[in-house]
Amino acid sequence: MPECPSPGGMPLTLTVNGVRRSLTVDPWVTLLDLLREQLKLTGTKKGCDQGQCGACTILIDGKRLNSCLVLAVSKDGAEITTIEGLSQNRELHPLQAAFVERDAFQCGYCTPGQICSAVGLLAEGHAHSRAEIREQMSGNICRCGAYTNIADAIEDVLRAGGLAREAAE
Amino acid sequence: MNRFEYVRADSVADAIRALEGPDAQALAGGTNLVDLMKYDVVRPRRVVDINRLPLRTIEAMPDGGLKIGTLVSNSELAWDRRVVKRYPLLASAILAGASAQLRNAATTGGNLLQRTRCYYFYDPSTACNKREPGSGCSAIGGVNRIHAILGASDSCIAVHPSDMCVALAALDAIVHLEGAGGRRTLSFSEFHRLPADRPQHDNTMRAGELITAIELPASDFSENYTYIKVRDRLSFAFALVSVAAALRIEDGAIVEARLALGGVAHKPWRDRGAEQGLRGKVPDQSAFSSCADAILHEAKGCGQNNFKIELARRTIIRALRQAAAGTPQDQADKVVR
Numbered sequence: 001m002p003e004c005p006s007p008g009g010m011p012l013t014l015t016v017n018g019v020r021r022s023l024t025v026d027p028w029v030t031l032l033d034l035l036r037e038q039l040k041l042t043g044t045k046k047g048c049d050q051g052q053c054g055a056c057t058i059l060i061d062g063k064r065l066n067s068c069l070v071l072a073v074s075k076d077g078a079e080i081t082t083i084e085g086l087s088q089n090r091e092l093h094p095l096q097a098a099f100v101e102r103d104a105f106q107c108g109y110c111t112p113g114q115i116c117s118a119v120g121l122l123a124e125g126h127a128h129s130r131a132e133i134r135e136q137m138s139g140n141i142c143r144c145g146a147y148t149n150i151a152d153a154i155e156d157v158l159r160a161g162g163l164a165r166e167a168a169e
Numbered sequence: 170m171n172r173f174e175y176v177r178a179d180s181v182a183d184a185i186r187a188l189e190g191p192d193a194q195a196l197a198g199g200t201n202l203v204d205l206m207k208y209d210v211v212r213p214r215r216v217v218d219i220n221r222l223p224l225r226t227i228e229a230m231p232d233g234g235l236k237i238g239t240l241v242s243n244s245e246l247a248w249d250r251r252v253v254k255r256y257p258l259l260a261s262a263i264l265a266g267a268s269a270q271l272r273n274a275a276t277t278g279g280n281l282l283q284r285t286r287c288y289y290f291y292d293p294s295t296a297c298n299k300r301e302p303g304s305g306c307s308a309i310g311g312v313n314r315i316h317a318i319l320g321a322s323d324s325c326i327a328v329h330p331s332d333m334c335v336a337l338a339a340l341d342a343i344v345h346l347e348g349a350g351g352r353r354t355l356s357f358s359e360f361h362r363l364p365a366d367r368p369q370h371d372n373t374m375r376a377g378e379l380i381t382a383i384e385l386p387a388s389d390f391s392e393n394y395t396y397i398k399v400r401d402r403l404s405f406a407f408a409l410v411s412v413a414a415a416l417r418i419e420d421g422a423i424v425e426a427r428l429a430l431g432g433v434a435h436k437p438w439r440d441r442g443a444e445q446g447l448r449g450k451v452p453d454q455s456a457f458s459s460c461a462d463a464i465l466h467e468a469k470g471c472g473q474n475n476f477k478i479e480l481a482r483r484t485i486i487r488a489l490r491q492a493a494a495g496t497p498q499d500q501a502d503k504v505v506r
């Protein structure tokens with residue numbers, strides 16, 4: 001049973017947006033703070049820091065989670081995808097493109113979380129209607145109230161076969 | 170958040186050893202524990218990460234039931250094909266709770282152990298007998314719109330916040346525990362407790378014990394069931410009142426009824442007398458109304474939450490009507506029909 005060598009932090013290996021990182025982290029550091037403070041990946045936003053707003057949503061081993069409620073040490077070995085890792089070959093992820101097309105934001109602060117959450121939603125495959133999109137996106141709050149356009153953007157990608165890309169990978 | 174020692178357990182025995190001693194907390198999904206630590210409501214000296222334990226599967230039992238490992242996430246459980254088919258009441262209740270992100274992280278055992286969302290419990294600057302025994306209850310005489318109408322005490326009027334547990338109570342789930350003293354099981358009703366004069370204890374687990382699994386006995390409520398959750402927002406809010414209803418109807422009469430209420434008490438509320446009262450009855454408005462009256466005859470508001478009594482009555486009746494008709498509430502449908 002490895003115990004925390006105190007003080008000095010614990011070794012932690014993560015694959016972040018395809019890059020393997022060997023890190024040292026104190027056990028009380030959340031994954032959100034690790035990404036922003038240590039890895040300087042500030043695309044992931046700190047909103048409420050309590051799991052209520054969804055601004056910190058990222059993908060951990062392909063699943064959407066609130067990174068503010070995850071102790072980084074508990075995810076040793078995990079694959080992390082943040083908003084910075086969604087575009088490939090300088091092309092926007094279909095959801096990023098749809099958010100631009102549909103003007104699915106105003107201030108933009110919730111947008112990385114909204115998009116990562118929507119990527120998770122499409123991969124889960126449980127949303128088949130606008131009502132289900134809205135229900136399954138309820139963990140992402142938009143203070144500007146861009147919900148109509150956010151749902152439009154996600155619906156566009158869902159209708160266009162949003163899973164095709166994930167399935168091909 | 171306070172500083173703590175982090176221990177990663179590799180086996181159940183490891184975890185139980187590490188959980189011995191004061192102020193040790195098991196970490197699973199962390200959705201409630203990490204939150205409480207950020208508020209300084211919980212200040213563990215040691216955090217025991219149990220995420221590597223082999224308790225992440227859903228096993229079929231010989232009797233037709235299911236045994237759910239404590240680390241199965243809320244999402245995995247809600248979308249498991251066997252659960253959707255045989256225990257749709259449980260799937261529905263889970264999907265009524267929290268958000269998709271939280272359900273991906275939150276675990277089965279953790280759901281049972283989540284703490285109340287009473288505002289005062291979460292605010293260390295206020296008196297709270299649950300957080301600090303003997304300090305008093307700020308909710309009594311305070312802002313208590315979300316608080317209990319059944320089974321409360323002079324010490325505490327907090328409610329248990331879970332949706333999943335309301336369905337588990339209705340389904341007579343069994344809680345499997347393991348500790349230094351060995352393994353044991355508790356019926357779901359025995360697991361959570363009423364506050365009485367010891368509201369610091371949410372449940373009857375012994376110090377250092379770990380939930381290892383939740384067992385669902387074989388049952389057939391897959392036709393006549395519903396979960397109705399009434400809350401201040403259309404989604405992602407705790408219940409003001411929720412009702413899990415499950416009926417077995419033969420030849421036009423109720424032969425078995427299960428009802429559990431959430432958002433009204435310190436634990437998921439079952440009233441077996443009221444359930445018995447439905448047996449043999451034709452499933453109609455008068456039977457449902459009598460049942461609701463039986464459940465709520467001792468309900469007591471504490472001011473701002475008085476409305477919950479009538480709300481609960483109507484929600485019970487509506488849930489029984491939906492269950493009898495075989496038209497369960499769809500959690501994406503925001504109209505309660």
